Amino acid sequence: MTALYILRRVAIFLLVVWAAATLNFFLPRLARGRDPVREKLGQLAATGGLEQSGIEEMVRAYQARFGLDRPLFLQYLSYLADMARFDLGVSLSSYPARVSELILAALPWTLSLLVVSTLLAFAAGTLLGAASGWPRSPRALAWLMAPSVALSAVPYYLLGLVLAYVFGLALGVLPVSGGHSAGAAVGFSLEFALDAARHAALPALSVVLSATGFWAVTMRGCVVMVSGEPHVEYAEALGLPPRTIFFRHVLRNALLPQTTSLALSLGQVVSGSMVVEAVFAYPGMGSLLFRAIAVSDYPLIHGIVFLVIVAVAGATLVLDLVYPLLDPRVARERGV
């Protein structure tokens, strides 16, 4: 792997991060005007939580406090500096809680749900797709393939609703909201872990059922394509046993495009699972975002958006750096 290749990839990552930050800075200001404080206070006043008089002084005080009276460009620079330190500002709705604190509290839930369900779905889907694409695999797998393909078209969110109704309410076996039972002792105990797992089951299942089908379909396509390549036939002509051919020729080579499609669809998986969290009131970033939108807590909204974009870009970068280890042909590429 050439240094140039790594450098290019890291540069692209940094570019994405910068673009996300800039977007988050300018877009709201362009659309809403540059006075979120006045707006917020106006809202509060309208809903009767504040007295009408004296608003102007308050506005000015808060503006000075938040630095909103400085020229736009300076605001931008200090904003970028803050972003670099992961200082995402203060939440308007949960004032004085900092955005980063709120996100950190929600992060473990999202991460665990996401990582587990993605890994499960990718593994299951890849194996299913590989088996269904290889002509020597058992017939029964074909039966499994059809419903997976059907489910792959359904968004996680809708699947989640159906699962919630069926398992949560009609059958009543799994909880439909929250990350843990109310009043449970939070900590690293087996009891809590099991409780959390029960609560995570439905959200995870919504993602896994649909994503498995998606991976299965792509993997099957990759396997069929690779099976038709000359080196597979040559391996047969050399008298290699069928299992060796399947694992070392077909599967090994089909994993390459499959990994590429994993990298390309990370964004969609993350977005989809955040919506699922919102539906199930699972205490991850999805629900946080949902609540932030409901109360127009802009710093929190932008903070979450920024962090998610950075996280996905980072994961893509990792996959990009791993890929040349899988495909020796790419290792010598000139870095595009």
Added chain:
Amino acid sequence: MDQAGPLKAGTRPRSGLKKLASAMRRRRRLAAGLAMLAALALFSLGASLVAGPSRARPLSAAPGLAPSWAHPLGTDDHGRELLAAAGAGAMTTIGMGLLAGAFGVALGAAVGLVSGYVGGALDAAVSAAVDTLLTVPGLMVLVTISSSLRESIGPGTMALVVASLAWMRPARAVRAQVLSMRRSAYVDMASLSGMGTARILALEILPNLMPYLAACFASAVSSAVLATIGLEALGLGPEESPTLGMTIYRAVAMGALLRGMWWWWAPPVALLVVLFTGLFLVASGLDEVANARLARVASPPSPGERAVWPSAPGALLEIRDLSVRYETRAGRPVQALSGLELAVRPGERVALIGESGSGKTTLARAVLGLVRGPARLTGGAILFEGTDLAGLAEDAMRRLRLASIAYIPQDAMSSLNPVMRAWDQAELAMASHGLAREELRERMARLWARVGLPPEAAKAYPHELSGGMRQRVCIAIAVSLRPRLLVADEPTSALDVVVQRRVLQTLAAVQRETGAAAILASHDVALAAQFADRIGVMYAGRLVELGATEVLLGSPLHPYTRTLVAAAGSLFEPHGEEAPSPSLPSTGSDARPSPAPEAARGCAFFPRCPFGSARCAEARPPFAEVAPGRYVACFAAEADRGPASVGSPLAEPAAGQKDIAREADGRTEQALRPPPREAAPILQAVELRARLRARSTFGDRSAFELGSVSFSLDEARPSFLAVAGESGSGKTTLARLLVGFLRPSSGRVLYRGRDIWALDRPSRRLFRREVQAILQDPYEVFNPFYKVDHLLLAPARAFGLASSRTGELALVEEALSQAGLDPKDTLGRRPWELSGGQRQRVALARAFLLRPKVVVADEPVSMVDASHRASILRGLLDLHRRLGVSLVYVTHDLATVRQVAGSLLVLFRGAVVETGPAAEVIAAPAHPYTRELVASVPTLEPSRRWEEAAGVDPNPAPPEVLTGRPAGCAYLERCASATERCRRGRPPLFDLGGGRAAACFLCEDGAAGPEHTS
């Protein structure tokens, strides 16, 4: 090589509706998806009409009602009638999706089209940006945008917000397609026809994009709706609109889940699921249309009871009456092999000659037990040491492979696993047959050296090795377990002619040492002559002649064999004999030797045979022994044993053929001399230099430089200049420079004295008109969207050759006749219905039509079957003689050079190494490389037989890995006569007198060059 389907003579096109119906039946996914979407659309319309929009307003009915006849879907919390809401919601959601999708595809296609076509820095920037943006989770960006907007957006605004991201995937997909189309030969042809960029985009590229655009549209609508409901689920949807997503959102927010009001949220969910599934099926169905790779073909029925065959003693391999049938997707089965009989003795070398479609590859596969899938053995036996391979269980067959019967593939690059190191693959193959680790290593190490591979190659991946080395790896693997039979399917056709010779010599040596028998399948008669003890000729799935090499080639009996032998040509004499026919054959006799349907009667060669009689049309001639060891399947040959007797047309070469060749000799070579004062050069290369890019995608893109090349083509005295070289020598780059597809890095190409890159528009048009090209791939020059006539009518129209349509058509028909094709039969056909030879004739016809002054032919016959090559070359000669066209004939095949060219220019790695009259250069080459090239061309003369020698690969590394231009002579590493001087500087072209020149220090004083090295 030649790829064509059988001619569908006389079929009327089916009516449009019937075609659609059968297309739908084959594409079930697409049909199912469309049906679902249609049902959804009908439901939405119906629901809206029946229920009426007014009833979708709140409080039009009692709240919270369960479904009943009055309200089929019940009512919600606010008394909104849910059927109406579902209908209206579906319409709104679908409408938003369609709007966003249409916008996305339109913008994306435009971006992709421009970026892919223009290329260069713009394309690099755009594609980097799009690829990067695609990794960003779109929903998050949409959240930012939506939440920043002022309150209460409507569905239209929402659609536009979503559309702002929907263009990226279509842009990426379209760009990829346009990139590959851009490089295609038919776009080159369109440029040569004088079409401008806009016309090319609209007429050549866009029509082929249609299926992709349709698939993109379905995907774009799907993603747009997905994004919409995502936003709505998060609370960012259009407040007042009853879209499906908003209905669900409100239902969940109001606790419909917990309160059991399933009728509120379940119908919208169901409608959305139908929508997504339908769109998914349509998108993947359309994808199938665009790339028909995942479609499966049914296997033909099993043959049933197998006969038992007695085996003759002493034979290693006996093939008895073998037949293989192949089901094609169109439904008509094709007989790939029929009634094949062949016996191979231990240690013997047999070559099977045949063109594409003759069945030689199928036979090789059958011997290895690899006939499967759409192909099936339908009769006969393959007896290997007495055992019938056809009846063997798969596991037993697997054990025989490599250990007893070893295979050497055609293209080692694609046959070796790209992610495994060369040594590891060899080890894996040997270990699969039970060889122990240590013994395996030891044996492989010995073999590795024996086939001429350096030790470093062991750690290398296949793409890091040169073509010759990859093939040697395959040879080493093949003999590693000491098999009794080697089956090599065109093992050297992917290699350059010099490397080919070394590899074949190595193969021969190793085969002789191990005592294995060998079957070599090849299309090259001369190559087979170098290698084989016996030669079998295959045509249309049958063996038509078999015999000892010298006897068969010296006096071929079957008319097809005669054609092949004549076409093989000679390096030292202009070839005399030719398949006799005063005019070039029309479509019927030019059909490719495709396997005929099983029920066909008569000899398969009958349509092309000059000696065919009524008997040949009725009955199939048996494969009979006419002399000991000599077999022929021909009624005429049976009666006509031995060399052609007096009175047979075969005795005399076709009249005029020798004259043509003699004229080629007698022509003065104008091209390479400086033009006399009164000459009017039409095209000149003046010290041309250009950068060559290595073709490999995975190697370093280090560039060679072509140059400098200088020559002049005169209008008054046209020349036939051949440019010969191996792949990577720069000959194709030179061709592209001459027609203006590539800019030189220095030097100029002059058209009528003016630099072609400095021409004004009318002059550029003239240049296009007078300087034309014939490209290598006869298939790719045709735009798959159009019929064959497009290739001819497009330039006729663009150059305004006639004042009316009928005039154009008349000119086109005349040109086709001149090229030897029947206009009535050719014009209405699709490109895949013609054979390679016919397609190249259409390209010739195009040249006849435009009457240029110069034609640059880039390997015009390398992808045409041997039996048609002669007539295509004759066509080129016709152009030259009758129309006074100067030809620049770029090729790697010196044998064809001798047959047509007057002058020759030899390139090696971008450098001009020798020039001069073609006959003289070939007869007595001055430069060491030319000598090696001439020695490596396989011909039929017995005096030029190669010896078996397991030498070292002359190309130690793929040309793309060698960086830049080493100082000194380009040929330094391979030259046996190199001196210190050769190392220090690069030799210029020394004049040797008589119009000859060579770039070698050893020729400096006009001497004939270094001693002959072999």
